[in-house]
Amino acid sequence: MRGRPLLYTSYEADQAMLNTTTKRVMAFIFFVFLLAIPLFKVGSIGGGEDPMGALPGPDFLAQDDWLKLLTSVCIFAIAGLGLNILTGLAGQVSLGHAFFMGLGAYVAAVLGMPSGALWGLGLPIWIWLPVAGLIPALVGVLVAPTAVRVRGLYLAIVTLGLVFIGEYLWRNLDFITGGSQSGRSHPEFEVRLWKEEQPLIDFSTEGTWFGVFNLSSEAKTYIFLLLLTVIFIVIAKNLQRTRVGRAFMSIRDRDIAAEVMGVNEFRYKTLAFAISSFFAGVSGALLASFVGRSIPETWILFLSVQIIAIVLIGGAGTVSGTLMGAAFVTLLPRIIRDFTQWMQGVVQSGEGVLASLFDLVLSTGPGDFGLVNTAAGVAPGLGIDQLNLVIYGLLIIGFLIFEPLGLYGIWLRIRNYWKGWPFTY
Amino acid sequence: MPHIPILAQAATETNEFAKLLVEGLSLGSIYALLAMGFVIIFKATQVLNFAHGALASLGAFLVALFATIWDIPARWMPDAPVWVSWSLAVLIALVAAFGLGMLLERIFIRPMVGEELFAVAIVTLGVDIVVRAITNDFIGTDSRPLGDPWGTQFFDLGWVRLAHTEVAQFAITILLVIGVAWFFRTRTGIAMRATAFDQEAARAQGIAVGRIFSLSWGIGAVLAAVAGVFLSLFPRRPGGLDTQTAFFAFAAFPAIVLGGLDSIVGAVVGGLIIGLAQSYSSLIPWEFLGSGFGGVVPYIVMLIVLLIRPYGLFGTEEIRRV
Numbered sequence: 162m163r164g165r166p167l168l169y170t171s172y173e174a175d176q177a178m179l180n181t182t183t184k185r186v187m188a189f190i191f192f193v194f195l196l197a198i199p200l201f202k203v204g205s206i207g208g209g210e211d212p213m214g215a216l217p218g219p220d221f222l223a224q225d226d227w228l229k230l231l232t233s234v235c236i237f238a239i240a241g242l243g244l245n246i247l248t249g250l251a252g253q254v255s256l257g258h259a260f261f262m263g264l265g266a267y268v269a270a271v272l273g274m275p276s277g278a279l280w281g282l283g284l285p286i287w288i289w290l291p292v293a294g295l296i297p298a299l300v301g302v303l304v305a306p307t308a309v310r311v312r313g314l315y316l317a318i319v320t321l322g323l324v325f326i327g328e329y330l331w332r333n334l335d336f337i338t339g340g341s342q343s344g345r346s347h348p349e350f351e352v353r354l355w356k357e358e359q360p361l362i363d364f365s366t367e368g369t370w371f372g373v374f375n376l377s378s379e380a381k382t383y384i385f386l387l388l389l390t391v392i393f394i395v396i397a398k399n400l401q402r403t404r405v406g407r408a409f410m411s412i413r414d415r416d417i418a419a420e421v422m423g424v425n426e427f428r429y430k431t432l433a434f435a436i437s438s439f440f441a442g443v444s445g446a447l448l449a450s451f452v453g454r455s456i457p458e459t460w461i462l463f464l465s466v467q468i469i470a471i472v473l474i475g476g477a478g479t480v481s482g483t484l485m486g487a488a489f490v491t492l493l494p495r496i497i498r499d500f501t502q503w504m505q506g507v508v509q510s511g512e513g514v515l516a517s518l519f520d521l522v523l524s525t526g527p528g529d530f531g532l533v534n535t536a537a538g539v540a541p542g543l544g545i546d547q548l549n550l551v552i553y554g555l556l557i558i559g560f561l562i563f564e565p566l567g568l569y570g571i572w573l574r575i576r577n578y579w580k581g582w583p584f585t586y
Numbered sequence: 587m588p589h590i591p592i593l594a595q596a597a598t599e600t601n602e603f604a605k606l607l608v609e610g611l612s613l614g615s616i617y618a619l620l621a622m623g624f625v626i627i628f629k630a631t632q633v634l635n636f637a638h639g640a641l642a643s644l645g646a647f648l649v650a651l652f653a654t655i656w657d658i659p660a661r662w663m664p665d666a667p668v669w670v671s672w673s674l675a676v677l678i679a680l681v682a683a684f685g686l687g688m689l690l691e692r693i694f695i696r697p698m699v700g701e702e703l704f705a706v707a708i709v710t711l712g713v714d715i716v717v718r719a720i721t722n723d724f725i726g727t728d729s730r731p732l733g734d735p736w737g738t739q740f741f742d743l744g745w746v747r748l749a750h751t752e753v754a755q756f757a758i759t760i761l762l763v764i765g766v767a768w769f770f771r772t773r774t775g776i777a778m779r780a781t782a783f784d785q786e787a788a789r790a791q792g793i794a795v796g797r798i799f800s801l802s803w804g805i806g807a808v809l810a811a812v813a814g815v816f817l818s819l820f821p822r823r824p825g826g827l828d829t830q831t832a833f834f835a836f837a838a839f840p841a842i843v844l845g846g847l848d849s850i851v852g853a854v855v856g857g858l859i860i861g862l863a864q865s866y867s868s869l870i871p872w873e874f875l876g877s878g879f880g881g882v883v884p885y886i887v888m889l890i891v892l893l894i895r896p897y898g899l900f901g902t903e904e905i906r907r908v
Contacts, residue, residue, distance in 0.1 A: 325881070326882050329882040417906055
């Protein structure tokens with residue numbers, strides 16, 4: 162069987178999550194690479210007073226700000242996977258993801274924070290994290306009947322309403338959310354058995370793991386969330402090859418036909434909403450805890466649109482696509498910012514063809530015309546935040562028009578090209 | 587202070603009632619304008635336009651641009667009364683909005699013809715982000731006054747006070763509703779109805795479907811712009827247009843869904859119902875509802891109606907075959 166990766170001799174092999182040797186090897190290497198990222202930093206390996214050890218690799222990734230970015234990629238990936246199950250697999254359009262994320266975050270805060278000015282129970286993470294998913298899942302079950310009754314585009318607007326109703330609730334339930342002014346703080350990532358003083362594992366302070374790995378709090382949080390994300394990836398990927406996943410896809414493709422074939426539409430739509438809301442709730446709790454504070458305005462429509470962008474840019478209905486989408490959407494603002502700063506540097510140095518070219522793009526003062534302004538409020542042109550939004554919107558549009566399969570589609574074409582190389586088909 | 591409790595209270599109650607009626611109708615007519623443009627776009631092109639709020643904001647900004655920032659055409663006609671030059675400025679702005687609406691359709695929506703309705707709806711979500719970001723960048727952090735001739739004046743009818751803006755708004759809304767109703771009886775309007783009914787069959791009859799698409803977006807953008815202007819005027823936003831206008835227009839979605847996505851009558855009725863519900867919700871005396879409850883009333887009304895009538899009050903029920 163060696164050398165014939167697509168020859169399957171059993172159903173299990175055909176349906177495996179990673180069904181070729183290449184996929185298995187590459188996935189393993191990639192996972193190890195991601196896990197090793199914090200160790201690229203000088204001084205991350207070794208004991209003693211002044212350790213200098215590090216793995217060879219791109220050490221900018223191991224800096225705290227990039228680790229934070231990678232951590233938010235993980236969080237948004239979980240949210241994206243959830244929406245992917247609902248929209249990509251079951252075909253139900255939902256703009257209400259931000260509502261479920263907010264719900265999860267506040268459930269986590271109530272359970273995880275010690276009681277103070279706001280409600281809190283001070284329970285450990287192994288309680289608040291799962292429950293932060295379960296409560297939104299229950300609410301998802303309550304919303305789901307609407308999805309059976311109201312279809313297609315009407316559903317999109319109903320779920321839109323959910324976000325606005327949620328926003329109103331968060332503003333007014335200020336004994337839980339802290340209100341618009343102050344917001345509230347969220348529990349830190351610490352593993353405790355119960356309410357004891359000293360946490361078993363502590364992700365929010367610097368420390369040494371296994372006696373040799375010196376990790377900052379960012380690095381620890383990153384590793385924790387990476388492992389958590391892997392769990393959710395396995396759940397999402399596995400769902401696709403179960404009876405439930407196939408039922409979702411049949412509803413997506415033609416709901417009446419699915420029902421004729423014996424798929425209980427009501428039950429499976431409810432299930433899709435529940436699972437998706439579970440993912441959303443957990444990721445909302447993680448997001449709020451990761452940032453540390455949240456205000457009611459965190460959970461607005463734009464967050465939903467961001468998650469939709471992740472699923473669509475990545476490629477609806479595919480797990481690996483959603484992951485690519487999460488990385489793309491989360492890293493994009495940073496890349497735009499760095500690129501603008503680089504252009505600014507080139508313009509200021511004033512050398513070469515690039516300098517005059519970039520000068521046309523950037524506007525640095527009141528009289529200077531340009532697309533992007535680097536002096537907010539003074540120069541004409543879009544500010545960097547607005548530019549982010551515009552590029553964001555254009556990417557959503559562009560992917561839908563030119564590449565409906567998203568990044569996954571691009572990847573598929575690259576892969577198939579090299580699979581058949583040197584033949585083109 | 588003399589003590590005449592019952593009479594005085596009765597009097598204030600009627601006043602309160604009438605005041606809320608005016609407020610609700612004025613709000614409702616804005617929703618109706620937004621919903622009408624939305625429905626025209628939806629009927630003709632089957633596109634659920636999430637960018638409608640952004641179009642409203644863009645239109646209002648165009649008015650501010652021509653009327654106050656560039657001061658066109660008032661700078662060339664210093665002797666003309668304010669209302670003439672302002673109306674001309676609005677007219678220019680509306681023409682510009684019409685053009686931009688057609689342009690947006692041509693660039694972003696036309697390539698999506700024949701794709702899934704959901705995918706096209708998400709494209710308009712992208713258009714919304716782009717248009718809103720650019721408009722908000724132009725508007726900046728301050729409010730932009732629109733330079734309207736009505737100012738803060740009132741007609742005092744004794745039992746209720748009507749702002750001049752509101753009177754103008756009612757008149758214009760009624761005119762536009764009649765205009766849209768009339769438009770659907772013209773040759774182009776019939777072509778649009780045919781396109782809405784069946785795009786391929788309309789094409790086979792020699793209707794330029796693409797042009798109908800453009801036209802519907804142009805009309806939608808104009809109606810949105812008018813709504814945007816009234817959203818940014820005195821009783822609502824005394825300062826003028828700001829970055830919240832686009833956001834406010836989201837509240838028109840319940841009106842649209844309530845009336846049914848594809849019904850003009852529904853748009854008007856839905857808009858008025860939502861407007862009145864929102865304004866009368868301030869009478870609910872329960873303290874625990876907190877602030878901003880009026881803002882979610884539209885969605886609650888929408889949810890209730892949709893659970894009873896899934897295709898809205900006047901919407902066409904989709905017949906589904908396997």
